[in-house]
Amino acid sequence: MRSVGRKFLVAGKSGLNLTNAEDFEPFFNRYSGTDFPTEMWRTILSNFDNDALREWAAGLGVETFVASSGKVFPTPVNGTIRAAPLLRRWVERLRERGVQFRTGHRWAGFESDRRLVFDHENEIVIRQHDAVILALGGASWPQTGSTGRWAIFLENEGISITPLSPANCGWEVDWPDAVLDEAEGLPIKNIEVSAGDSSRRGELVITRYGLEGGPIYRLGPAIRSMASPQIKIDFKPGLSFDALVTHLGSVKRNFVREARRRWKLDPASAALLKHLPDRGPWKSSEQLAREVKSCRIALTGPRPVEEAISSAGGICWSELNEDLMLRKLPGVFVAGEMIDWEAPTGGYLLQACFATGSHVGKAAAEWSG
Numbered sequence: 001m002r003s004v005g006r007k008f009l010v011a012g013k014s015g016l017n018l019t020n021a022e023d024f025e026p027f028f029n030r031y032s033g034t035d036f037p038t039e040m041w042r043t044i045l046s047n048f049d050n051d052a053l054r055e056w057a058a059g060l061g062v063e064t065f066v067a068s069s070g071k072v073f074p075t076p077v078n079g080t081i082r083a084a085p086l087l088r089r090w091v092e093r094l095r096e097r098g099v100q101f102r103t104g105h106r107w108a109g110f111e112s113d114r115r116l117v118f119d120h121e122n123e124i125v126i127r128q129h130d131a132v133i134l135a136l137g138g139a140s141w142p143q144t145g146s147t148g149r150w151a152i153f154l155e156n157e158g159i160s161i162t163p164l165s166p167a168n169c170g171w172e173v174d175w176p177d178a179v180l181d182e183a184e185g186l187p188i189k190n191i192e193v194s195a196g197d198s199s200r201r202g203e204l205v206i207t208r209y210g211l212e213g214g215p216i217y218r219l220g221p222a223i224r225s226m227a228s229p230q231i232k233i234d235f236k237p238g239l240s241f242d243a244l245v246t247h248l249g250s251v252k253r254n255f256v257r258e259a260r261r262r263w264k265l266d267p268a269s270a271a272l273l274k275h276l277p278d279r280g281p282w283k284s285s286e287q288l289a290r291e292v293k294s295c296r297i298a299l300t301g302p303r304p305v306e307e308a309i310s311s312a313g314g315i316c317w318s319e320l321n322e323d324l325m326l327r328k329l330p331g332v333f334v335a336g337e338m339i340d341w342e343a344p345t346g347g348y349l350l351q352a353c354f355a356t357g358s359h360v361g362k363a364a365a366e367w368s369g
Helices: 006-014 024-028 038-047 050-059 084-096 150-155 177-183 214-218 220-224 241-248 255-262 267-275 285-293 348-367
Strands: 064-066 071-074 105-110 116-120 123-127 132-134 161-167 187-195 198-206 210-212 230-234 295-298 310-315 332-334
Touching: 006 084, 024 038, 038 348, 050 064, 050 071, 050 348, 105 150, 132 348, 150 161, 161 220, 177 198, 177 267, 187 214, 187 267, 198 214, 198 267, 214 220, 220 310, 241 255, 241 285, 255 267, 255 285, 267 285, 267 295, 285 295, 332 348
Parallel strands: 132 332
Antiparallel strands: 064 071, 105 116, 116 123, 161 310, 187 198, 187 230, 198 210, 230 295
């Protein structure tokens, strides 16, 4: 692109959630991937953890604070949290240290002697190197330059790559028209969502194409592992089945209408209970209470990777040594979302990018002498 840090600025649109103040062990357990190298990842993450990231930002003159959720943000300026001031100071420091930026260059692979080839204003540029760090992102937000096209060039060199797929994304549902007429754009509040053996509490939003929201983002790995993807929703996780039946009392008809009042169901939940196919008509309090505690919703697939917050998949761990250098391409290191790891939103994504970047920066410096 014509300027640096475009994807970083996208991350800052919602306030720049840099990291999370969670203790190390639960923080560490947020990460997963195919053949995930647990001990190696522990080393990478502990060498540049959430405290180190906050210290780095402070060193650029940007103080941070911990929100009630544990998310860490830059301290607001004039009441607004922005990514631009941090990025600007970061780039200024790099320039002061002699870093040169060549914008408008698109990587186009290797020459036969492993020199790097770039496309710059429709001309081919070839560069020699002592060491290379590839930090080209996944395949989400392609408008920032993060297209995932690099996979083609590495596969041409014999590097094994798990296909990039959407993560932290919405999932599609074939909603009946009646659901959309009544509930499109509405939140389903205070629910527990389950996929397989995993569950998350929070809020989902009904969209014209399906569902969005934190719980379904975090359950992405479990959902993707299913032959027939689906979730189950407990609309009232704070009440037992027996308590629901008791609260509904002696109701004999208009069950959803009475449940909305007596169980305090939100409008979106009530719309699902009224209009989802193959449910009802409700004939008893017990029947409706069972559905409220375990409402199955079939998913037809994830939203396109271009819309996802992040992507899963990437370079297989077997292709990397402990320095995150490609075994088949000595002197070429990789960092960030190019590698086959994933994590939920909440500060974990940026933290891993910074940690792997710090790790390979030191390794590449040592390699090049």
